[in-house]
Amino acid sequence: MAPQRQLSTGSCRKPSRQQDVFLGIALQIGEQPxxxxxxxxxxxxxxxxxxxxxxxxxxxxxxxxxxxxxxTHGLDDEARKDQAKSFAGEVLATMREIQTTRSMKICLIAVAQPVPEEIKSSGRGTHFLPTVWLHVDAIPFTILPSTAIFTKLPSPSTQAGATAAVSAAVKYLHAATHTATTATLDNNDHHVQVDCDGQVTLCDLIHYEESTSPQLWSRFMALAKLIRGTNTSIHFFSATPQGGGVALMRHALVRLWKLVGVQVKWFVPEGHPTVFDITKRKMHNVLQGVAPQGTEMTDEDKQCFELWTEQNYESFWSRGAIDASVIVIDDPQLTALIPIIKKRRPDAKIIFRSHIQIQSNLTDDPSTPQYRTWNYLFNFVKQTDLFLAHPVKFFIPKNVHENLPVLYMPPSTDPLDGLNKLYGHHSVTYYREYFNHLASSQGDVAIDWARGYICQIARFDPSKGIDVLLEAYLKFRQKLEKSSFPPEDGGPQLIIMGHGSVDDPDGTMIYEMCHDILSKEEYQLVNGDVAVVRAPPSDSLLGCILQGAWVATQLSTREGFEVKVTEAINKRVPIIASDAGGIPVQVKQSLNGWVVPAGRSEPVATLLYDIYTGKAKVKRPVPKGRDTQGETDPNAVAEAYVGGYEQPVPPVRADIGSTSEDYWTVGNAAKWMLLFSKILQLQVPEGLGGTDADLLNGMRASERIGGKEVDATAVWQMVMGTDMLKGEGEIR
Incomplete structure (x- = not known):
């Protein structure tokens, strides 16, 4: 190959911001002496x-x-592992030097396959690729270059292999950002190829274990052995592979279950704009009670919705997608698939999961469009074996209680994904530069990071209370202006940021509404201090910006649960959250945040002012190891973690101010597996170890979920039993 400029050669270029670069690496070991x-x-x-x-x-x-x-000789297992760690450390040091001395951001690393077996066997336990993700903030790929087909020809040079690997990996990056990959689908059956079909390695099983309590981990592993040992298969169906909370959960669940050998697949339909307009505006918004008056499904809409489902089945799912022990249907978008499953696979168990705030007072009233909309959907839903809802009794229509077993289970977030991992100084600088680039291009506003900022991360949706937040921020700033010592810089700024989703036609309307409000004369005081950003699908951008917030808000007027509250609390960012839906069960008043009445701006403005003046403070203790040379702010703690490659992942339940493990991936996976076991009445194998068998019997894993008499039970309580901590498993 043509000679390239060596990495050790300096450059006279002086870019004004960090340059995105991608790193390829190929290895080759010499002949055995x-x-x-x-x-x-x-x-x-x-x-x-x-x-x-x-x-x-x-x-x-x-x-x-x-x-x-x-x-290769004379080394015991520990010495071989130390050798692998030393080599990995050398590569990591080179990566860090590239980033710090050249003003570059390594967005991905692509390791060319095959990695020599001598390296792989010695390197087990070094967790090189997850370290790249968790500590260097680069997406770690392993890529088999296209030249691998030439088995009869000499192996390409390491330079050729590294070049081929990185050239292939960059094709998986999302077109809108270099810090996220596309959610790829199998062309034949539309199952989501999580982590680029296994080519990305964000974490190993040990990292999930480190984030989890021993009590939960032992239950999770016992359930995984049961599901794996009984050859149970699970298929999930939801609307989109990327862009919403359901998709985030499914990526994490599939990733974790693959690590323990559970058979799981996740399928999505081919979208259609007309259908997504129906499902969002005439199903989702109507059931939540936020649709304009007169919005309702027509017979033509219903026919379109059902035909769309049938054609997705015929095109993608008729060749094995519904051949599973248990099938989970997420939300209304795919409810019309239920009768198809019942007809084609009558032996499969079906769980319907509802994650939105259904206004049951309206769905139970025959005079309302909510009643008619829900009863249309319930004709499909009533054919399932179990109804799962967020932990709010109000969300369950009367006819569900009368016909189906009902259990309560909140959503989850993942401690190791881009939303929740820790970001060091280099990454913080990069994402702040990137954010201001987006903010300036979308609204001509830049954040002065020294001033501090309030942050709400949420979809641009009519139920997210964004108009309430804008009004509250204006009132807060007016209070500062009228105070005895108004800040010279004006005080903290405001960031409102969210992803879009292909099944969400409301996004653009609400996004533009924000700018319309800010352009009004009464908002002149704050117009230049509010950055409203429609973000590309980069979880890292959202997670990093949230990590550095002075205060986070989540002011939804209608809400299923909104796990963004837990994500803010996990970062130790004080949260002001509304009392909508399942939000309050995540907040411990004055310990990790505050709950305010939904739809009211004055309490939010007053709280912001009290926090700014020191009158209101969270009284959350600092767990051991999270105090960094006297500093406890999230960015300082993150920098200390990122700099230590061998530090364990922080536990999600670190102190009394943390949220429950109920809201995290391992807890969520354990709950699902217990439900699968109970709905299938899986028998605990005789050969299973004593402790595992005791745990499974303690969870009554083989005991069938009953009929409609099952109600008002949190699945978390079923999993944890007497090990459940006080205040957990709450149902509102």
Missing amino acids: KTAASESGDKSRRDLEYTIVLHDGTGVIGSETFHYVWH
Whole structure:
């Protein structure tokens, strides 16, 4: 290959912001020496050659080949692991040097396959790829280059392999951002290929274990052994592969279950704008009670909705997608699939999961469009075996109670994904630059990070209380202006940011509404201090900006649960949240945040003012290890973690101010598996270990979920039993 500029060669370029780059690496180990180690103790050596290639998206901008002495004899298991760690540390040090000395942001690393077996066997337990994700903030790929088909030809050079790997990996990046991958689908059956069909490795099982209490972890592993050992298969169906809370949960669940060998697939339909307009405006918004008066499904809408489902089944799902032990249907969008499943697979168990705030007072009133809309959907839903809802009794229509077993289970978020992992100083600088680029291009507003900022991360949706937040922020700033010592810089600014979703036609309307409100004369005081940003699908951007917030808000007027509250609390960012839906069960008043009445701006403005003046403070203790040289703010804590490659992942239940493990991936996965076991009445195998068997019997894993008499029970309580902490498993 043509020579490239070496990485060790400096550059005279001085970019004004960090440049996105992508790193490829290929390894090749020399021949095994013919003589073994001598009696004098000299170890046989092999030359490990590796090349690192830098790519800027258009081509290679630099590369360098390195050599490392790899010992193959005279090392015990621990020494081999230490050798692998030493080598990984050398590569990580090179990556960090590239970032810090060249003003570059490594967005991904692509390791060319095959990795020499000697490296793989010694490297087990070093967790190199997850370390790249959790500590360097680069998406870690393993890529089999296209040249791998030429098995009869000489192996390409390490430079060629690294170049091929990184060139292939960049194609998976989302078109709108270099810090996220596209959600790829199998063309035949439309199952979501999570983590680019296994080519991305964000974490290992040990990282989930580190984030979890021993009590939950032992139950999770026992249930995983039961599900795996009984050859149980699970298929999920939901509307979209990316862009909403359901998709985030499914990516994390599939990722975790794959690590423990559970058979799981997740399917999505081919979308249609007409149908998504029906499902969002005439189903979702109507059931939540936020649709304009007169909005209701017509017979033509219903026919369109059902035909769309049938054609998705015929095109993608008729060849095995519904061949599973248990099928989970998420929300109204795919309810018309239920009768098809019942007809084609009558032996499959079906769970319907409802995650929105259904206004049951309206769905139970025959005079309302909510009643007619819900009863249309319930003709499908009533054919399922179990109705799952968020932990709010009000969300359950009367006819559900009368006909189906009902259990309560909140959604979850993942401690290791881009929304919740920790971000060091280099990443914080990068995402702040990126955010201001987006903010300036969308609304001509830039955030002065030294002033501090209030942050609400949410979809641009009529139920998210964004208009209430804008009004509250204006009142807060007016209070500061009238105070005895008004801040010279005006005080904290405001960030409102969210993703879009293909099944959400309201997004653009609400986004533009924000700008319309801010352009009014009465908002002149704050017009230049509110950044309203429609973000590309980068979880890292959202997670990093939330990590540095002075205060977070979540002011929904209608809400199922909104796990963004838990994400803010996990980052130790004080939260002001409304009392809508399941939000209050996440907040511990004055310990990790405050709950205010939904739809009212004055209490929010007053709280912001009291926090600013020091009158209101969260009284949350600092857990051991989270105090960094006297600093406890989230960015300082994150920087300390990112700098220590071998530090364990922080537990999600770190102190009394933390939210429950009920709201995190491992807890969510354990609850699902218990439901699968109970709905199938799986028998605990005789050969299962005593402790595992005791745990499963304690959870009554083989005991059938009863009929409509099952109600008002939190699945978390069924999993944890007497180990459930006080205040958990709450149902409103």
